[in-house]
Amino acid sequence: MPFYKDPSVKYKPFASNIKLQDRKWPSRTLKKAPRWLATDLRDGNQSLPDPMNLEEKKLMLSKLCELGFKEIEVAFPSASNVDFQFTQYAVKNVPDDVAIQVLSPCREPLIERTVESLVGAKNAIVHIYLATSPCFREIVFNDMSHEDCIEKAVKCAKLVRSLTKDHPDRQDTNWSFEFSPETFSDSEPEFVLEICEAVKAAWEPTEENPIVFNLPATVEMTTPNVYADQIEYFAQKISEREKVCISLHPHNDRGCAVAAAELAQLAGADRVEGCLFGNGERTGNVDIVTLALNLYTQGVSPNLDFSDIASCIEVVEKCNKIPVHARAPYGGQLVVCAFSGSHQDAIKKGFEKYDKKVKAVQAKEGPDAVVPWKMPYLPLDPQDIGRTYEAIIRVNSQSGKGGSSWVILKNLELDLPRDLQIAFSKIVQNQTEVVGRELKSDELISLFEDSYFVGSHSDAGKFEFIDYKFDKSPKHSTLSVKLSDGTTQWDLEGKGNGPISSFIDAVNTNFHTQLDVKNYHEHSLGKSSHSKAATYISVSHNGFVQWGVGVHEDTTQASLLALLSCINGLERANKFSSI
């Protein structure tokens, strides 16, 4: 098959059929959430290679309710017994404020079976569809005329009416009605209006219980601005607008479903149908997670709760048996991760500034005060959707010092001084090249502890710390320190104006070395009275610089451990011998 040099011989550009005067949507912004309809159990389910079994359907339904959906399309009840029975399960089990929606084609026996499945529901929406576009009328319905199409839709609307709101035995249910002119976006706009007016007249909606006209981009065929124009045109022209709820049902064939849904809401739509993480026919239905969190990050409540996105992903993956893409907006595993050095640097600095601001504002205004989010590379605070900060920064060969020091800070609470960050990042870089992949957090932590002999690794070097005694005098302090290498024990003594200089004196005198302290940093760990001190020291010896880290409840011992860490580092690099 050729990939055409001139595709216009085969594909014609979408001929926009809208003559919209004075369009309003381009200058509007989204200020409130739409009514949402989750169709994971219908459009989502019908497109799965392995449709959900009963247990999976129950799990999905319960998750959708928990997320806060108030309208859920649970099935196509005339398709199978499983769909029928599941609708009855939903009737009995959804909370009273949730409306169950089901779908049927415009085929009378199927409509009857569909409505039967809803008997006993508190709130039910019967949804019927009929394709209206020239392509479908010609190909699927064998040249069905406009008139025949309208007649069929009206007949079915009347049938639904007689089986629901006009049925004397079914008055305990709050019945609503939805009509979808399927393939709306490829249909003649005037014809869509004509068929919807006829269906509306047959149903006779009220302001309190409007009819839902769901206007699907059954197949996405053009740019989202055209869909927005089509919706604005319909919204302008349909009569009794207050008795009509305009619903969107965008598919994602061109990858623009989210944009199309957003622009079409600006154009006047009230409601959006979609699926979690964009499951659905072909490329999927519009992704409701993205739409909702797009609103959230603009400061608009989506009226859906994604505070535990991980459990949402877990349910979606279990029920659909399709993984959520690692780059799916907001939820994807990699979307809050930065591997590259400059991104990590910016995020690390961003968190330092933000945390400082939060502390200052909360000290002034109380612990519940919230600071507006301003963070390079992260449009959403990962904590808001239940993701931990540890996952944000991950380290591979593209990372710089900021990434590995962030992981150490978040896991060990060690706030490494800049020069130590640089020294450690060289060790990390070397290791990522050796293994040829990302280093996981626990590998980085081990690498750090091994390199600087901290924590449980403090015994890994040649010298082990046994004990010390420090006599402070105004002129010259004296330090006695016991070290061991497992076979020999050294009792060293040195003088200086503090424990560090005394230790250096003790080592230089005993081992005939010329150690010189270059850097010293210290901070406390933890907030309790048992908090520890973390000390970072670098020493030079014969032009070679080695960093060491010491952590201990006793500040002096923390410094001595850091010095011993330096000596063990020098020893390991064969740099700890006298000249």
Ligand SMILES: CC(=O)SCCNC(=O)CCNC(=O)[C@H](O)C(C)(C)COP(=O)(O)OP(=O)(O)OC[C@H]1O[C@@H](n2cnc3c(N)ncnc32)[C@H](O)[C@@H]1OP(=O)(O)O
């Ligand atoms: C865009 C959408 O997602 S629409 C929803 C689609 N979902 C599904 O189809 C899932 C459930 N469907 C099913 O299980 C089956 O299709 C059933 C049980 C409903 C019907 O099965 P069948 O009777 O075997 O019909 P079949 O599946 O072949 O459907 C095609 C028939 O429906 C007709 N049809 C298609 N859409 C509609 C409609 N909206 N209204 C009326 N008839 C329609 C077609 O013209 C065709 O009729 P024909 O056989 O006279 O040519």
Ligand SMILES: CC(C)C(=O)C(=O)O
């Ligand atoms: C039934 C309708 C709403 C549909 O699924 C579509 O057009 O994609």
